[in-house]
Amino acid sequence: MTIRNPILPGFNPDPSIVCVGDDYYVATSTFEWYPGVQIHHSRDLANWRLVTRPLNRASQLDMRGNPDSCGVWAPDLSHANGRFHLIYSDVKRYGQTTIDGARGASLRDFHNYWVTSEHIDGPWSDPVHLNSSGFDPALFHDDDGRSWLLNMLWDHRPGGRRFAGIVAQEMDLANGGLLGERRLIFEGTSLGFTEGPHLYKRDGWYHLLVAEGGTERNHAVVMARARSLFGPYEVHPDGPVLTAAGKQGAALQRTGHGDLVETPTGETWMVYLCGRPLPVSDRCVLGRETAIQPMRWGEDGWLRTLDGDASPELVVEDATPSVASEPQRERSAFDTATLPEAFQWLRTPEADRLFSLTARPGYLRLYGRETIGSHFTQSLVARRQQAFAYAAETQVTFAPRHFQQAAGLVCYYNSTKFHYLHVTADDDGQRVLQVLSAIPTPLGSSVMTQPIAIDAGPIGLRVEVDHENLRFGYRGAASTEWNWLPERFDASILSDEATLPGLPNFTGAFVGMACQDLSGAGEPADFSYFEYVDGGND
Template sequence: MTLRNPILRGFHPDPSIVRVGDDYYLATSTFEWLPGVRIHHSRDLADWRLVARPLDRPSQIDLRGDPDSCGVWAADLSHADGRFHLVYTDVKRYGRTTVDGAVGVSLRDFHNYWVWCDRIDGEWSDPVHLNSSGFDPALFHDDDGRSWLLNMLWDHRPGRPRFGGIVIQELDRTAGGLVGERRVIFGGTALGFTEGPHLYKRDGWYHLLVAEGGTERNHAVVMARSRQLFGPYEVHPDGPVLTARGRPDAALQRTGHGDLVEAPDGTTWLTYLCGRPLPASDRCVLGRETAIQPVEWGEDGWLRTLDGAAMPMIEVPGGVPTTPHPPTRSFARFTGATLPPEFQWLRTPYPDDIFSLSARPGWLRLHGRESIGSHFTQALVARRQQAFRYSAETWMDYRPDHFQQAAGLVCYYNATKFHYLHVTADDRGARVLQVLSVLPIGDGVSATTDPVAIGEGAVALRVDVDNEALRFGYRVGEDAEWTWLDAVFAADPLSDEATIAGLPNFTGTFVGMACQDVSGAGKAADFAYFHYVEA
């Protein structure tokens, strides 16, 4: 088996894994991007294929107004009695807080929901609201047939630790809701930020796995165990089960938020999120990715990595020499009735309001909507950046009438950090090309390059990214040569680490197409293709 981490590259955080027979299914969080949750399938733990995006209709989800890096957090996938179950958080308010989370705006809104489906790629149920006491819900199905919901407890009271421990409450799957009282079963360790709970039963022990240390460089997978479901839980004697904390040379950083699965041969595997920093700036433009590696149970009943040192592995030994992932080459034409699955959009559950694949057959039409960076109805369709070096290109037919209309190619992390190569109109109504850069410096800054007149006709737009450097080019007419803008833009601010103080940064960089009309006229732009190639 060939396996090289990360197995899911680019923005794929909070992995949750389950095995049903010979099939593995792995769910990751999507935050403000729709459709909500991505589920991949594998039979060898090395090669994964997207098979489901379960939250895909208005009756299930509406993220309009959710702040950046909020929305769908920490989806947990499980299987019981022939049915798949998915629980997740929809974060409606985050606020701004200090780095340690102890002071600042502490009132937040975390709503936890449960959906289910008999087939992984079927139509998932409408959601059932379970609670709003904290985030990172997970289901544990005990061997006595009872099911339990776990989540971290958010404590907003002044002077209290915000991460108030792990709570558990019974879920009556037949009645469709929680029953009994919630109990705090684990308060966490000195690492703090106790979240991401998963519970397993082995040899008469309940094993609790949590994420601690915060989802930055101190992140860790921590375990504790008890003979009783409600505890008390004894912490692993070795400390974290897996972490890159204090290991700046590790190829995979920020490792944590794990989940376990047992293979048919009895081996145990740990999947977890990780980050790969850029070589010079040490920033993670790809966001939090998903990795996996084998672990083993010791004679003392505790879980450890194969080296016993809790070290994340970028290469997993197997029968075939490990090779890097081949570069992705994706040439998407918009000839079908649905978007190619690599593309997502922001927040609105009504995609017909922002794009159409039928208005002009063979083209993706983006309807001019709210300003870029809007938290409500923004016409932006994009795919993940999955490598440090890539090129992306699109062909756009667009004729703006005035300066309030714009469309083009965007490299986008969130509303506070993006580079946007766009076509608009000057005061005479003539088409011009500009780059709008919004960067997280201080309370946020924006800058626009001088306009370049481009005349009439369809225009091709292109971006080349080489680690920290980003360049834009364009050409008018199919036979024209590329014209490159003189400016070289910094790619690394489009990362988790570059931020306006106190705001969350939990996603990753996307590249795609956008269209705005802040006059309200709805002027549309048409895109013939989107080409993404990794170097």
Template sequence: MIIRNPILRGFNPDPSIVRVGADYYLATSTFEWFPGVQIHHSRDLADWRLVARPLHRATQIDLRGDPDSCGVWAADLSHADGRFHLVYTDVKRYGRTTVGGAAGVSLRDFHNYWVSSDRIDGDWSDPVHLNSSGFDPALFHDDDGRSWLLNMLWDHRPGRGRFGGIVAQELDRAAGRLIGERRVIFDGTELGFTEGPHLYKRDGWYHLLVAEGGTERNHAVVMARARTLFGPYEPHPDGPVLTAKDRPHAPLQRTGHGDLVDAPDGTTWLTYLCGRPLPASDRCVLGRETAIQPMRWDEDGWLRTLNGDALPVDTIGTATGARAPVCERDDFTGAVLPHAFQWLRTPYPEQIFSLTARPGWLRLHGRETIGSHFTQALVARRPLAFRYAAETLLDYAPTNFQQAAGLVCYYNATKFHFLHLTVGDAGERLAQVLSVLPLDEGVSTVSAPVAVGAGPVTLRVEVDHERLRFAVRAEDEAEWTWLPETFAADLLSDEATLPGLPNFTGTFIGMACQDMAGTGQPADFRYFHYLEE
């Protein structure tokens, strides 16, 4: 068996894994992207296929108004008594950690919910609100039949550490509510930022796995154990179980937020998030991805990497050659959106797009600006590599300068490049790029317009590490007209940010349509072609 890390490329953070029989299921966070939570399936831990996005109804989740990089955090997937259980956080307010440059009150809204289903690809229940005391909830099903909710505790008070430890409280699954008192069971280690708890029972020990060090370059998987669920917990004598902290040459960086699964042969595997920085700018344009590697339990009862070095690995087994490049063309001929695509925030997709209004085309209805936190018509997919191209055929007839539609490379409302068609004062159709960038206090620029004739137009983007270029051509033309500017692709990354804002997602590439006149002028897209180079 050969496993190449990351196993889930592109924005796929906070993995939670469970095995049911011969089937492995792995859930990752989606933040403000809709539907909520991605669940992949595998039989061999190497090849994964998206099988479910369980939070897809307005009764389950509504992300309108959620700030950038908020929404659905750290979903935890488990299985007990014949049902799958998913707990997750919906972050409604992130807040800032400083006031006037000094530590101040940091008020944040973290709502934790529980849904369940008897099938991984079935109809998941409406959510039960469990608490709002912190984020990263997880369920532990003990061997006595009782279930426990764990989450980190947020301490907003000035002078406190914000990360107030890991709390546990019993969940009465039959009654659908928490019972008893919450108790802090682990304060964390000196790395700080203790979050992402998962609990396991092995050989009479309760093993607590947490993420520490923050989700940047100091991130780490940390473990502690106790004889009772409430502790006291003894931290691992070696320090982190896995980390790339202070190891700039490790093949994967930002490694942390892990979860364990046992294979049928008894081996234990650790899945965890990671980042792959661009070689030159050192920025992770693909966001936080998911990796996996085998671990070992030593005679002292502690978990370690196979080499005992706590290092992430990029390949398991002997692999030759590079990973096969992805080439995917989606023609919008079906009744549902192709599986690679998601949209932002709204649980009412019929308000922003249609696959039936013009059969064979994806119609986007012009809505709010694509930087809105509420209802924007933006449908996009994850790029998976540092070098890729994408193109789409657009049929669009804007009538005024407030209307625009086209091809977008998007991270969030503060950083994107939007190649779009609009019209000038004389009614002439124009192609130009709106760039919103996280420089100084925020910068917006518009490239020099290029005249475009009537009829459908093909739009293209080519990304090569830090460099990004756009081109246009009429449907009946053979040659591309390249816009003269080269744009900064690396600014669409976690590391390039305005002060105080969360940045936990990754770049998306897709189609967008906005109408600031409020008339809903539609734009039709014939296909979307993504290919790695």
């Protein structure tokens, strides 16, 4: 009887959890991937399935132009007055100015919105803008019927604290209007980077949970309590409630950004984000994932892990039903009118400009759009990498006329790091196969393999990833054998840790299909299937 963490493998960070009756729901961040926010459902805290991505139309979300790792941050899911409430940030800018080489103003744009729905699978309302003073907004519903909006406060001024603490402001739950003035209720601890607030009430105490230490190896869940919502808050006497900081060799690292849920039988569980480093490179290609474990309230009224040492647990014993670490095998034949649920695309709500499942029945047609590094209209459809070792393949029909037209199979983190096996044409119009890699060296670099001439007609493309190692193969439609490219590629660059200086890295590795036409003609590519197979939770 065990739960093996993470419960949501692959890029699923910043979890927020709510229990409604016998149903549990967890919402996670999606950043620049569309539609926005993933919500998973469970009845037992062990087995989870994706039920909806609620931000799925232009009136709710348009991220064209958002930089990499911006977009939808840290959704908060709650339930009150017979409705679900979802609060989220749409981050439009992540940047810092410098003055003569010194640290200058860090000017960022965070817009916080509120949507509601009577049912978890929608329809969800159009958003109401709440504020833009910082990110990680959350709702607290007090037992007196009042609701409060929390968020971290961003201080952009040179020499400022940046993460200036947690603010609270009353919210009219009928229309999303904010009442009164915001008040700074908690300035954080010496760990710094105070963010991700959630508030709970228990035995007359207001318990404030925050993430601190930054989202890398010093990440932590910190708690403080007060008799008044506005404080003053005293910090937990033990230090962080949960962290992997300083615990070398722990399978779950970067643990933090938690949220609590109480079961119908009165047990308390915490969901939190985590990362699993590759054994050699120590990089987290699966991004920040979601884990869960039971907690306990002590006689002194403070929350602790079951053994009291604040450590994340890879395996939770004596949980409800057992969950097996089963391999995933998914084959999408593109024979329906909707995109299979595993797939997402980038930024734009105008999906019909990127792809069609009806233009050629039985195929996913991608229309050639902007470059694979575009922040606006990029024709790329992909799914999460969810294990250290996996294989994926597809077959594409594509007839490029020149080098500005390309389509193929891509392993993608963001616009600065990817490996892209694509079909294009040389100056003589001969169809060729190449790999374009974007490598996050200190100054950034692009590497292209030598072109391989290929015949006309459909061509199969395959990638196999084993931890840090990645290889590509191809075959003609009539062949059963794969031809493997001689080059081996570094899969570990598709991680948060491999980065150009100064850029945010908060997502994870994806694998999927892409198509570009830099001439503007929109030349399409037709993909007949996509298969993904992995070995389950490593």
